[in-house]
Amino acid sequence: MAGEAGFEHRWRHVRLLFLAFLGLWLLFTLFPLYFMAITALKTTAETNLTVPTFWPEVFAFGNFAAVFAEATNFDALVDSFVIASLNTVLSLVLGTLAGYAFARFPRQAGGENLAFWILSNRMFPPVAILVPMFFLFDSTPWGTDSIWSLVILYLVFNLPLATWLMMVFFRDAPPELEEAAYLDGWTPFRAFFRITLPLVLPGMISVAMLCWIFAWNEYLFANLFVGTDVRTYTIVIPTFTHGSQTLWNLQMAFSLIAMIPPVTLFILLRRYMVRGLSLGVVKG
Amino acid sequence: MSNVILSKVNKIYGAGRTGVHAVRDLDLTVNDGEFMALLGPSGCGKTSTLRMIVGLEAITSGDIHFGGVRVNDLEPRERNVAMAFETYALYPNFTVEENLAFPLEVRGVPADERRRRARELAELLRITEILTARPPVLSGGQQQRVSLGRALIREPAVFILDEVMSHLDAHLKFQMLFDLKRLHQELRRTMIYVTHDQVEALALADRVAVMSNAALQQVGDRNALYNRPTNMFVADFIGEPPTTFIAVERCDRAGAIELRAIGADIVFDVAAERASALDAHGGRRFTVGIRPQNLYPCDHDPRMAGKVVINEYLGERSILSIVTGDVTLRALVPPETRLAPGDHAGFSLDPRDVMIFDTESGVLVA
Numbered sequence: 001m002a003g004e005a006g007f008e009h010r011w012r013h014v015r016l017l018f019l020a021f022l023g024l025w026l027l028f029t030l031f032p033l034y035f036m037a038i039t040a041l042k043t044t045a046e047t048n049l050t051v052p053t054f055w056p057e058v059f060a061f062g063n064f065a066a067v068f069a070e071a072t073n074f075d076a077l078v079d080s081f082v083i084a085s086l087n088t089v090l091s092l093v094l095g096t097l098a099g100y101a102f103a104r105f106p107r108q109a110g111g112e113n114l115a116f117w118i119l120s121n122r123m124f125p126p127v128a129i130l131v132p133m134f135f136l137f138d139s140t141p142w143g144t145d146s147i148w149s150l151v152i153l154y155l156v157f158n159l160p161l162a163t164w165l166m167m168v169f170f171r172d173a174p175p176e177l178e179e180a181a182y183l184d185g186w187t188p189f190r191a192f193f194r195i196t197l198p199l200v201l202p203g204m205i206s207v208a209m210l211c212w213i214f215a216w217n218e219y220l221f222a223n224l225f226v227g228t229d230v231r232t233y234t235i236v237i238p239t240f241t242h243g244s245q246t247l248w249n250l251q252m253a254f255s256l257i258a259m260i261p262p263v264t265l266f267i268l269l270r271r272y273m274v275r276g277l278s279l280g281v282v283k284g
Numbered sequence: 285m286s287n288v289i290l291s292k293v294n295k296i297y298g299a300g301r302t303g304v305h306a307v308r309d310l311d312l313t314v315n316d317g318e319f320m321a322l323l324g325p326s327g328c329g330k331t332s333t334l335r336m337i338v339g340l341e342a343i344t345s346g347d348i349h350f351g352g353v354r355v356n357d358l359e360p361r362e363r364n365v366a367m368a369f370e371t372y373a374l375y376p377n378f379t380v381e382e383n384l385a386f387p388l389e390v391r392g393v394p395a396d397e398r399r400r401r402a403r404e405l406a407e408l409l410r411i412t413e414i415l416t417a418r419p420p421v422l423s424g425g426q427q428q429r430v431s432l433g434r435a436l437i438r439e440p441a442v443f444i445l446d447e448v449m450s451h452l453d454a455h456l457k458f459q460m461l462f463d464l465k466r467l468h469q470e471l472r473r474t475m476i477y478v479t480h481d482q483v484e485a486l487a488l489a490d491r492v493a494v495m496s497n498a499a500l501q502q503v504g505d506r507n508a509l510y511n512r513p514t515n516m517f518v519a520d521f522i523g524e525p526p527t528t529f530i531a532v533e534r535c536d537r538a539g540a541i542e543l544r545a546i547g548a549d550i551v552f553d554v555a556a557e558r559a560s561a562l563d564a565h566g567g568r569r570f571t572v573g574i575r576p577q578n579l580y581p582c583d584h585d586p587r588m589a590g591k592v593v594i595n596e597y598l599g600e601r602s603i604l605s606i607v608t609g610d611v612t613l614r615a616l617v618p619p620e621t622r623l624a625p626g627d628h629a630g631f632s633l634d635p636r637d638v639m640i641f642d643t644e645s646g647v648l649v650a
Contacts, residue, residue: 179340183361184387185390190390195377199376
């Protein structure tokens with residue numbers, strides 16, 4: 001009995017340690033969000049105080065309207081949304097087909113080495129290809145300053161991820177189900193859409209989330225490629241920094257608005273996210 | 285409904301020196317309406333054979349005909365075969381009813397007709413109460429029935445069952461054996477049942493095809509496999525407990541032939557009609573096989589005798605292991621046999637029950 005009590009005792013310590021760690025982690029992650037939110041509600045004068053305030057003296061809700069004084073700022077959110085969505089659709093379609101090929105026909109599709117090579121495209125530092133990519137897209141008919149240049153460019157990063165993850169999900173989907181469907185009279189194409197695709201749907205949704213968020217948040221390439229005909233919201237945020245001062249409140253207000261689409265998506269799809277991310281992990 | 289004829293079928297995985305010859309020159313005919321079991325240990329090529337029949341695996345060489353039609357180049361969906369999988373392979377996103385009706389959907393059967401036939405079949409298989417459930421919540425036995433139902437709902441030319449009972453517990457298995465036999469008797473479809481379990485194969489099938497090492501060993505009904513096995517593999521594989529094999533030497537005495545065990549004091553008489561088979565075969569050394577069922581306890585003038593080492597009590601019978609010289613014999617005896625380890629036991633046998641094999645090739649001689 002004494003041993004059991006000691007065991008209980010030790011467990012309580014572990015729990016306390018865990019909670020302390022969790023608290024610390026929450027502090028680090030939530031504090032910036034908190035400071036962002038309150039800054040967005042401060043007046044410009046209050047943001048410039050030497051000793052920062054931790055609660056706005058006056059709530060300046062007008063900041064959220066003021067960021068759209070420049071009409072193109074809203075267009076930038078639309079452009080970002082269009083680019084991220086188009087890129088996600090392309091990544092999903094191509095990544096799903098490629099992932100299926102790697103999972104079901106590894107030999108014909110080029111084998112494990114090719115699959116790894118595709119994944120390794122995700123591993124180099126993006127800045128390494130910044131200049132070559134600029135010249136590459138500059139020589140296309142539509143130039144760099146276009147929605148299509150970023151939609152296609154982001155495939156470089158999203159397609160390897162989508163292909164690899166979809167391959168893992170398809171490997172987990174039992175091939176007998178497709179075989180059973182063939183014997184039941186279905187063509188491979190219809191069996192794929194009716195049987196296998198619904199099985200990996202949670203995985204597809206989490207892949208879509210990852211691709212969409214990458215494309216939505218991308219700054220480095222967008223900053224160099226676009227800016228006149230097309231503007232993404234990520235290159236609008238720095239414009240609140242002027243020569244003499246930074247309009248922190250507007251910058252934070254705009255950033256908060258830019259957080260709404262991904263957060264909404266995540267809340268709507270979180271059920272699939274959790275299932276999708278655990279698809280490749282849990283083995284029967 | 286049709287028969288299935290495999291002629292000189294080969295399957296080689298890979299190519300060149302790394303290639304694996306999984307099925308070798310297989311000739312097999314399954315008659316129309318027959319229940320054929322394909323029996324063999326794992327890795328013997330039975331699953332490759334079955335996958336070639338249904339069209340999930342390409343045939344390296346040879347031909348497969350269904351009812352006179354060569355199906356080698358037909359897609360699985362064009363062969364009109366139905367299969368129940370070892371893993372059941374039920375579509376997890378569909379309800380049981382949708383699973384059952386799935387093969388009809390692609391054939392353009394109207395929805396209400398699909399529903400009617402699914403319900404009809406559910407009644408036959410006694411799964412009406414789970415029609416709206418999804419497969420992940422079903423028990424193994426229920427999933428098994430649904431997968432059988434999905435295969436039965438259309439009228440396939442050939443119906444194939446792949447190790448369908450290997451994941452069921454003993455009690456359920458007994459029930460399924462009964463149900464399957466009943467289904468076959470009602471439907472009279474051509475069925476091929478693949479298994480590694482001889483009890484299932486012998487209980488269900490009209491004929492059993494025994495495979496080993498990528499090749500067909502013997503095709504026959506229960507009696508043929510049991511009493512006239514073509515070789516030592518079949519004699520060993522069929523029957524529980526397995527056959528005892530004893531190395532013997534031929535001794536001719538005054539016109540009669542005797543086979544004397546090497547390393548033990550056992551003598552087998554050879555009847556005249558079998559002696560000619562031994563003469564035709566030639567050679568002096570053979571291997572004798574005796575089924576444990578064919579040894580009878582006998583106290584007076586036994587043919588063989590030895591010391592009991594183990595008495596395994598199995599309820600309705602006991603297995604005795606007896607050592608005599610270098611030979612360990614097994615005998616199936618009534619459970620009331622009260623022989624303890626160390627006791628002396630004698631046995632008689634009918635000379636006709638002795639199987640004589642060529643030691644080198646394992647082929648039955650007489």
